[in-house]
Amino acid sequence: MTMTQALIEEATKKSGLIWVKGPAGPSRALWHVWHEGAAHLVGGPGEQPVDELGLAEGATATVTVRSKDKGGRLVSWTASVSELPARGEEWAAAVAELKGKRLNAPDAERLEDRWAEECRVLRLTPSGATAELPDGSLVAVPLATPATTREPMPAALPRLLRRGRRAGR
Template identity: 45%
Template sequence: MTHPLVEEAAKKAAVAWVSVGGGLARAVWCLPQDGRLHVVVGPGEQELPGLAEAAAATVTLRGDHGGAVVTYPARVERIAPGGEAWAAVAVTLAGKRLNSPGTAEALAERWGRECALVALVPDGDPVPAGDDSGRAEPRPSPAANATRKPFRLHRVRRR
């Protein structure tokens, strides 16, 4: 039984942050279907090193206002080309891909040859998102320094 918070957040998910092996989380586009998130990784698609070979991952989903809502552990299941699950997911996912070259069927066929299609299945209790977002501190930048007031050509009179 999937947690209601995970179900509701996954229904609206178009992007998820996925971390493999405790590494940094990366944003990936996904397709929610049947309580799972489906993700394509590989050449010409999104890069998420280690996801195709991993057994587990950590998924963070955002809410309506862009902030993280829930983080949960997920089991990674690779979907093999040619099976029933592939037929049910690949063409639908290819149709949702923005700026795809060619038809959805041709794209799904290329994915079968070159990429990995995985399902992220919720596997454990979620952790509500709080102050510990896992983000790195911003690096120092000269853009953060205070600047002078803007130059005014004419004197501005106060009333």
Template identity: 45%
Template sequence: MSLALIEEGAKKSGILWVSLAGRDRLAWHVWHQGAIYLVTGGGEQSLPGLTGASRVRVTLRSKDNGAELVSFDADVEPVDQSAPSETETGAVAALVKERLNASGTAGLAGRWAASGASIVRLRPDVAV
């Protein structure tokens, strides 16, 4: 499996499945500079145990027919919303842009931080 295959699958579909406590959970995400970013908690999608995990199993499925494209392990890395890097700032902007049905995207990232939502990077564990 290659990072290119994971990137292609992640870019084609805005959702994925992440295995938490033996259960696959559906989550929306964005792909940004070699990693998957997602938001959990604070009124956003509930992914219990994700922020405390060090690794998770991720499955990407075909947008066309739902068949599994690729499954892989990923390292879980929380994003420090108070001091994000340039890459993380770009990822948060991409998350805001892709957030469907948000009541006003202006200030959404700030509302996530204020509400206790966590932004998490899932870095695929593959040989590059």
């Protein structure tokens, strides 16, 4: 194993998220698991949005790995994308690892069946090439989303907060 391969493997194993940029769409943060020499991830309805990245069989993706403790970029590497056939031997091994990392699944008891029927399990295999890390920042405008946390504060909230403080004394 070369130093580059070792760096890719160790950094990717330890990072909870990887940033993946496919042939189409923006770069996305995706959760994954490192298994048998490659990053594996699941996408589809109820899971990660991988379809908009253009990650198809034979495509090439750029994977950027961040430091788990500091959040800074450690390495960027080129990956070849392959889709694991549902319920195949490789798929079953990858899904067994992925299930352990999937947090808050709404249907944990039938997770494997849903992934086989509706989702795609992708394998991102390092091609051995690492990309040159840029000198500057890669800050980008956040992607549009219907999710929001900003709503007007209820008019009675300041009074309720003061009342709660007095009651606790």
